[in-house]
Amino acid sequence: MSISPTEGTAAAVDLNFAECECCGLGEECTPAYIDRVRERHHGSWICGLCSEAVQDEIHRAEYRISIEEAIDRHMRFSRKLHLAAEKPEESAELLIAALRQLMRRGLESRVPKDRRQRALVGGRRMR
Structure with a gap:
């Protein structure tokens, strides 16, 4: 029994390029997956x-x-990191802020979260 070259291979999948709106990472994804991610976010x-x-x-x-x-x-946090990469003179300050x-x-x-919540009164922390 012989198998033809087309048997057992996956059908062609339609892929689109999607770019993350936060970090700019690009991925190839199916249109259905892109739609699900956009719906979720x-x-x-x-x-x-x-x-x-x-x-x-x-x-x-x-x-x-x-x-x-x-x-x-x-997105704001991610933009700060991208700006730091573009302006090396400010990167040390932004790195310190990120580490903080x-x-x-x-x-x-x-x-524990319940202790943090008890410390909140009217949306503000008690000190």
């Missing part, structure tokens, strides 16, 4: 890594935020 096409960062923004927020607000926060933000996130994640 309210019209924005976001790569998997940025999607995880957006979810992290939502979970880390002191109060409930929308997906749109989380995307906006992540990462350290705060790490420290805040160590405090």
Whole structure:
């Protein structure tokens, strides 16, 4: 029994190029996948890594935020990093700010969420 060269091969798949609106990463994806990602992110096409960062923004927020607000926060952060790469003289300052933000996130994640929520009164932290 012989197999012809066309048997067992996958059918041609229509691929489109999509670029992440946060970090600029480009990927080849099916149109259906691009549509699902845009639907999930309210019209924005976001790569998997940025999607995880957006979810992290939502979970880390002191109060409930929308997906749109989380995307906006992540896009602002991503733009700052891109600007730092374009202007090396400002990159040290932005790197320090990014490290400060990462350290705060790490420290805040160590405090149980219920204790953080009890510290909130009217949307503000008590000191």
